[in-house]
Amino acid sequence: MPKIELLNVSKQWGDFIAVDNLNMVIEDRDFVILLGPSGCGKTTTLRMIAGLETPTTGKITIDGVTVFDAEQNINLSAAKRDIGFLFQNYALWPHMTVFKNISFGLENLKWSKDEINRRVGEMLAMLKIENFASRYPSELSGGQQQRVAIARTLAPRPKVLFMDEPLSNLDAKLRSEMRIELKRLHADTDATFVYVTHDQLEAMTLATRVCLMKDGVLQQYDPPLTVYRSPKNFFVADFVGNPTMNFIPSDATLLDDGSIQLEFANLQARFVPNTPVDVVPQKTILGIRPEHLTITEEGRIATTVYSALPSGMETTVKVNLDGQLLSSVVFGAKDFPVDQAVNCTIEGDSICLFDELSSECVAIGRVELPNI
Numbered sequence: 001m002p003k004i005e006l007l008n009v010s011k012q013w014g015d016f017i018a019v020d021n022l023n024m025v026i027e028d029r030d031f032v033i034l035l036g037p038s039g040c041g042k043t044t045t046l047r048m049i050a051g052l053e054t055p056t057t058g059k060i061t062i063d064g065v066t067v068f069d070a071e072q073n074i075n076l077s078a079a080k081r082d083i084g085f086l087f088q089n090y091a092l093w094p095h096m097t098v099f100k101n102i103s104f105g106l107e108n109l110k111w112s113k114d115e116i117n118r119r120v121g122e123m124l125a126m127l128k129i130e131n132f133a134s135r136y137p138s139e140l141s142g143g144q145q146q147r148v149a150i151a152r153t154l155a156p157r158p159k160v161l162f163m164d165e166p167l168s169n170l171d172a173k174l175r176s177e178m179r180i181e182l183k184r185l186h187a188d189t190d191a192t193f194v195y196v197t198h199d200q201l202e203a204m205t206l207a208t209r210v211c212l213m214k215d216g217v218l219q220q221y222d223p224p225l226t227v228y229r230s231p232k233n234f235f236v237a238d239f240v241g242n243p244t245m246n247f248i249p250s251d252a253t254l255l256d257d258g259s260i261q262l263e264f265a266n267l268q269a270r271f272v273p274n275t276p277v278d279v280v281p282q283k284t285i286l287g288i289r290p291e292h293l294t295i296t297e298e299g300r301i302a303t304t305v306y307s308a309l310p311s312g313m314e315t316t317v318k319v320n321l322d323g324q325l326l327s328s329v330v331f332g333a334k335d336f337p338v339d340q341a342v343n344c345t346i347e348g349d350s351i352c353l354f355d356e357l358s359s360e361c362v363a364i365g366r367v368e369l370p371n372i
Contacts, residue, residue: 002063009058299343
């Protein structure tokens, strides 16, 4: 299985820059998810790697072979890149049975009949669709059609499997089930997956590494839990996580002992960075994940309940702190009356501090509140 490298890759149409100087390495057997809002350049990036879109500048290699180089005028077609592409609409042949849909590409590759029967049988078993071999796409559910599309794409044993929002046409329950199947499929095939989505839950649950983009520019490229716990900037912190991170404007002063004095919402606190920082801007934004804003009787932050949304396993509580609404997650089947007074505290050592001007994360650490 290959390693994919992108070096200074850009794509421009006139004055519009879809992808701007992208550098990234997709390691062998990675499950990389290209994540971001609509128009951020993620699908364009996928299509450039696959050979369906021609970059304006840069270089792309797959398994050590240069498949695109703007300076040397190299541009291998998609057919010569040994990749599989799973489209959003599945693109199954409606007049062919499931078996024929999977075998069709192998016949074009001049595989023998025995090889085709053996490989199609393997794909039917792997995707658990053996009972549907003689059915037509119109006789299948959305999830079954998606499995057939995956089987057809994997049948020729491509080096890389590209997927462009393959779950977007499914309902919420089926999407959840197919995420489980895709993660298992990645483990079973030992293949390299490159996957486009705007759904951060898919990215968090499926990826080995997340490539988060905004306006064609790479914002962060890390394992999903690193992106969640250590966001590089305000955009990353805000895009990943549901409920979203709480952001509280604060004034910061770096103290001689390396800690940071914070003033926010008529409160004073001490921020202790996990790693030393040399410079801290005065105007900062404190970033707190909802699970780290804990409602507890011993809490030192006085708030009132704005609303509560119990879901059984957990309850999302919106609290009012000095006119600002913040989210807290309470685990368990609990409810809170509107306007009830509750005390909160800030827990954990993955609290973020952002530069208000640049939006970059300047420190990650814990918050200590004074005794009252």
